[in-house]
Amino acid sequence: MKKTLSMCWKTLLETARDWQLSGVYLLFPAAMIAMYFMAFGQTPSMSNWLTLLVDNRDRGVLGAQLVDALTTAQFDGQPIFSVRTGLDERSGRIALEEGKAALLLVIPADFTDALRSPTGSPAELEMHGDPLSDNYLFARSFLSGEVQAFIDRQTGWTRPPTGTYEFLPNTGKVSDFAAGVPGVLVFGVMFSTVASALMLARERSAGTLERLRMSGASGGVVLGGVALANLVMALVQAPISFGAALLMGFRSPGSLPLAIGITVLLCMGAVGCGFLSACFARSEGAAVAISTAVMTPLVFLSGAIFPMPRFELFRIGGQAVQLIDFMPTTPAASALSKVLLHGMGAESMVYELVLLVALCVGLLALGAVVYQRRVLRGL
Amino acid sequence: MNLQRILLTAHKSVLETLREPGLLLFTLLLPAFFMLINYVGYGTSPRENSFPIWVTGTGPNAEALLARLSAEQYANGRPVFAIKPVDATLDVDTALRDGTTLALLTLSSAPDGSLAYTVRGNALSMGFTRASTQLDAVLTEWQNQAQGKPAYARLVERPLGLARPLNDFDAYAPGMMVFAILLLIPQTATLLGREMREGTLNRLALTRLSTLELFGGITLAQMFFAALQVALMFATALALGFHNRGSLGLAVIIGLALAFGAVGMGLGMACFIRNDSDALNTGSSVSMVQVFLSGAFFAFPAPTLFTLAGHTIGLFDILPATHAMLALQQVLVGGADLAQVGFRLAATLILGLIYFAAGALLFRSRMARR
Amino acid sequence: MTNIILSAEGLSKRFNGLQAVKNLSLNVEEGEVFGFLGPNGAGKTTTIRMLTGLLRPDGGRVLLNGQVMQGGDAAARAQVGVCPQEVVIWKKLTCLEQLVFTGQLYGLDGQTARRNALRLLDELDLAEKRNSLSGTLSGGMQRRLNIALALVHDPRIVVLDEPEAGLDPQNRVGVREYVQSLAHRKTDRLTTHNMDEAERVADRVAIIDHGELLVLDTPEQLKRQVGEGDVLEIGLKNGRRDEEAAQAALSSLAANVQWDEAGAVLRVRALDAVGRLAQILGALEAAGFQPGAVNIRANTLEDVFIQLTGRRLRE
Structure with a gap:
């Protein structure tokens, strides 16, 4: 134990003195959150990304009034659209093709006439865009409601709709920024895979591993010490990450200590993956290449960034078990989402927590065994 | 140089x-x-996938509405919705959270005798957002017809014509x-x-x-x-x-x-x-x-x-x-x-x-x- | 009249508030072997980096052939060949590949670079290894390749920064002989060789410490500054340390008497020490000292060095 603690202390000292390594390690998840905030969190409205192009060809006055109504349309007290008019056809098409605008609404010449003389054929408002783009879908959804409400006001239709929408607890008012926080955190924390692989590879390329081996330190001692040092850093990293999120206005309906615990656990899983990567790397370059190859599927197939298609293997006591659950990122992403967004407690994520702990311990142990066999004995 | x-x-x-x-x-x-x-x-995930929608309850013309929803198709003929009637006692929230279903459509009778509905979903799920957008278009049109609302204007889609x-x-x-x-x-x-x-x-x-x-x-x-x-x-x-x-x-x-x-x-x-x-x-x-x-x-x-x-x-x-x-x-x-x-x-x-x-x-x- | 080929005028450099080199001026003359000595951290490497155009001085200037050397003056730099203290080689290139590559980057055509490279590999006993990756060579071979890289473009001035460091005796002798052989060619050398080497081959020697030039002269003149003659190192059995008494006993025989720091050895500097050995020992015994083992050696540059820079260990 004493040897392990010495190894831990040495690793901590070295990492602390290398500001690029410690900086990236400790601040990367916080930086990712800040970046995400920059894009999605500056305003709680959707107007910064739902750009609506409008081509008003209406001969009457209602077209212009509709444009005003859309410009001032609000959802949760915030503007929905960023309305742009007067764009030439080419620029409009380019903006749509490049995804810089969600939708182009063409208000027809007979719009006012159609609303004022209901006996004629209905005016056709054209929605140009890519029906498979999420922004188009969002814009279309809001637009149809707003256009309908405008027409109702103009035509005096007062009968209330008979449909309502309701959401899972705590999810209805979550901002786009907040919704992305768990996924971004998973990505940021998993980057520790690269840093921890690099730490071990340095020991090998600097030749100091030989020194450690001569001292009789086993794989358990070396990796135990490095893992412990990583645990210490994870314990610093997690509060920094959450501190950054809180500073940027993120508020969790669930327990923050629980979320921190999950993040620390995930970080240890990442460290285990880093160890395994380092076992197969002779140089630092190889360590980074291998750890990137390990980290990428763990992040992308976990559902943290893109939702994954469901593929159930079986169910245990009502709990669906999927193949991807056996990557530490999947239970971590799910548990983080449950606590940070749905406000659920530890009792509702027993499956995720048990899996996460088992996977992290398993990965660390596997890393130590493989390291002992491949690296320490193979010197 | x-x-x-x-x-x-x-x-x-x-x-x-x-x-x-x-x-x-x-x-x-x-x-x-x-x-x-x-x-x-x-x-293996098609972009134009059939959104799994669970339906519970009933009301006037409920079957016609469900038939209308089931008939909704993408341009390639693929159904937009996979409608599945379920028991109201099922743990719907868990299913919504883990993505087994994207929305729960609960049908009932409105006080005026027409069909009323509630769509429940996980607002954090992109799948729900996509599904509810499609669902909303059909339901609103259905409702307008049911209420005899005159059609002064309508929104029509004009896809860009790009390959997707x-x-x-x-x-x-x-x-x-x-x-x-x-x-x-x-x-x-x-x-x-x-x-x-x-x-x-x-x-x-x-x-x-x-x-x-x-x-x-x-x-x-x-x-x-x-x-x-x-x-x-x-x-x-x-x-x-x-x-x-x-x-x-x-x-x-x-x-x-x-x-x-x-x-x-x-x-x-x-x-x-x-x-x-x-x-x-x-x-x-x-x-x-x-x-x-x-x-x-x-x-x-x-x-x-x-x-x-x-x-x-x-x-x-x-x-x-x-x-x-x-x-x-x-x-x-x-x-x-x-x-x-x-x-x-x-x-x-x-x-x-x-x-x-x-x-x-x-x-x-x-x-x-x- | 001698032709000054390389000249430093009032060079100064600071690093993070530490004055590494202070107002240093010196001239290297054409055809001379210039020894550049100093303890670790004295500012030797910094000075050399400034002299070779690798480092821009904070103050002062460097003149090469009377022309001010600019930071980006590649043509001027090509007249200088540098063999750094550390082995600086491309480990994933073969010996021949990196010599040809370096030669060509200095402006040689491919054929000349290859011819020079092969000659150097032969001269430095690396011919057999010319197609081996340099990373696979032994430490001694890497050192020799390090020297070859400094010479491949036929520079007028060669700077050799401790080329023997870390070598085993065989390699050291080989490298020393090769470096000495360079003296016969039309190449001026600036070397931070060890004392022995500097004393043996340098025409003039500069000693710097704390970034300042302390002395600059021929080795003989420098030794004279410390005191002429040989050095007798006499071990004393009774360990008595009385410098005044020893000085008085040897006043007519020796120029300089001092104890080493541990106090066990008396160092006596005298002209014709061998001829006067019996007299010196007799005088000491008469003064109550008990001389033991005697070691006699010539006055060296190391004595000059130690006298000027002290005996305290440096970082």
């Missing part, structure tokens, strides 16, 4: 890389591996390609980092080799390997069933333009590092951040700065990757031609050159200060 010295440096760099065959092979295959990951995860991704694999492939190519940033910075650590950079500084020639040589060597990487990556994507809608040659050129930008950035990165270890660590984090900023994973909103030649320029358009991402997506998924992506391709190249030149200037002044 002396071409011979550039070629000499490139040759030396290629030789050094070739002498680590294991690492070289791994690096060359990494982008192809990313395609494989994408395929494993998303190769057939599945999520198609949709995410350009982003994964950008991600893979951006890894050239740490890989390039590492080359200079190693020269710093070994002291050989000082040896080079003693010769007639200028910073621009050094950068030129490394860029040439890196572009040689990048061409192999990109070719392997595209070949893998196609082999895995990627539906390419545009010119493959054009896509490869965009990939190489981005590679050039990434190499330029990698060289610029070298001004802020002391050795190859720093290059790998800091360079990797810089490339990861750019993957997000460029919109490779999902559209990343940025304040619009101005419009140039009809193209909206946002804050993150200072990155070559943002332009390359748009161009790749448009060519590979949308079938765009050179005229349509010419602007973005040019922007990628110009920005690459700017980063290259800025890196060279910074590096030269840093070397002079040392």
Whole structure:
């Protein structure tokens, strides 16, 4: 134990003195959150990304009034659209093709006439865009409601709709920024895979591993010490990450200590993956290449960034078990989402927590065994 | 600038890389591996998927409504909804949370005798948002008809007519390609980092080799390997069933333009590092951040700065990757031609050159200060 | 009249508030072997980096052939060949590849670079290893390649920074002989060789410490500054340390008498010490000292060095 603690202390000292390594390690998840905030969190409205192009060809006055109504349309007290008019056809098409605008609404010449003389054929408002783009879908959804409400006001239709929408607890008012926080955190924390692989590879390329081996330190001692040092850093990293999120206005309906615990656990899983990567790397370059190859599927197939298609293997006591659950990122992403967004407690994520702990311990142990066999004995 | 010295440096760099065959092979295959990951995860999810909707309760004309919903189709004939009647006592919230179903439609009778409905879903799920948007269009129309609301105006869809991704694999492939190519940033910075650590950079500084020639040589060597990487990556994507809608040659050129930008950035990165270890660590984090900023994973909103030649320029358009991402997506998924992506391709190249030149200037002044 | 080929005028350099080199001026003359000595951290490497154009001085200037050397003056730098203290080689290139590459970067055509490279590999006993990756060579071979890299472009001035460091005796002798052989060619050398070497081959020697030039002269003149003659190191059995008594006993025989720091050895500097050995020992015994083992050696540059820079260990 004493040897392990010495190894831990040495690793901590070295990492602390290398500001690029410690900086990236400790601040990367916080930086990712800040970046995400920059894009999605500056305003709680959707107007910064739902750009609506409008081509008003209406001969009457209602077209212009509709444009005003859309410009001032609000959802949760915030503007929905960023309305742009007067764009030439080419620029409009380019903006749509490049995804810089969600939708182009063409208000027809007979719009006012159609609303004022209901006996004629209905005016056709054209929605140009890519029906498979999420922004188009969002814009279309809001637009149809707003256009309908405008027409109702103009035509005096007062009968209330008979449909309502309701959401899972705590999810209805979550901002786009907040919704992305768990996924971004998973990505940021998993980057520790690269840093921890690099730490071990340095020991090998600097030749100091030989020194450690001569001292009789086993794989358990070396990796135990490095893992412990990583645990210490994870314990610093997690509060920094959450501190950054809180500073940027993120508020969790669930327990923050629980979320921190999950993040620390995930970080240890990442460290285990880093160890395994380092076992197969002779140089630092190889360590980074291998750890990137390990980290990428763990992040992308976990559902943290893109939702994954469901593929159930079986169910245990009502709990669906999927193949991807056996990557530490999947239970971590799910548990983080449950606590940070749905406000659920530890009792509702027993499956995720048990899996996460088992996977992290398993990965660390596997890393130590493989390291002992491949690296320490193979010197 | 002396071409011979550039070629000499490139040759030396290629030789050094070739002498680590294991690492070289791994690096060359990494982008192809990313395609494989994408395929494993998303190769079987159709873009126009049938949204699983659970239905409970009943009301006047409920069956007609459900029939109407079931009949809703995409242009390719695929049903929009997979309607499944369920028992009201089921744990719907868990199913909504884990994505087993995307929305619960509860039908009942309104006080005026018409059909009332409630749509319940997980507002955090993109699947619910997509499904509810489609659901809302049908339900509103149904309701208007049921209430006898006169149709003064109606919204009609006018799709752009571009080819669209057939599945999520198609949709995410350009982003994964950008991600893979951006890894050239740490890989390039590492080359200079190693020269710093070994002291050989000082040896080079003693010769007639200028910073621009050094950068030129490394860029040439890196572009040689990048061409192999990109070719392997595209070949893998196609082999895995990627539906390419545009010119493959054009896509490869965009990939190489981005590679050039990434190499330029990698060289610029070298001004802020002391050795190859720093290059790998800091360079990797810089490339990861750019993957997000460029919109490779999902559209990343940025304040619009101005419009140039009809193209909206946002804050993150200072990155070559943002332009390359748009161009790749448009060519590979949308079938765009050179005229349509010419602007973005040019922007990628110009920005690459700017980063290259800025890196060279910074590096030269840093070397002079040392 | 001698022709000054390399000249430093008032060079100064600071690093993070530490004055590494202070107002240092010196001239290297054409055809001379110039020894540049100093303890670790004295500012030798910093000075050399400034002299070779690798480092821009904060103050002062460097003149090569009377022309001010600019930071980016590649043509001027090509007249200088530098063999750094550390082994600086491309480990993934073969010996021949990196020599040809370096030669060409200095402006040689491919054929000349290859011819020079092969000659150097032969001269430095590396011919058999010319197609081996340099990373696979032994430490001694890497050192020799390090020297070859400094010479491949036929520079007018060669700077050798401790080329023998870390070598085994066989390699050291080989390298020393080769470096000495360079003296017969039209090459001026600036070397931070060890004392022995500097004394043996240098025409003039500069000693710097704390970034300042302390002395600059021929080895003979420098030794004279410390005191002429030989040095007798006499071990004393009774360990008595009385410098005044020893000085008085030997006043007519020796120029200089001092104890070493441990106080066990009396160091006596005298002209014709061998001829006067019996007299010196007799005088000491008469003064109550008990001389034991006697070691006699010539006055060396090391004595000059130690006298000027002290005996305290440096970082």
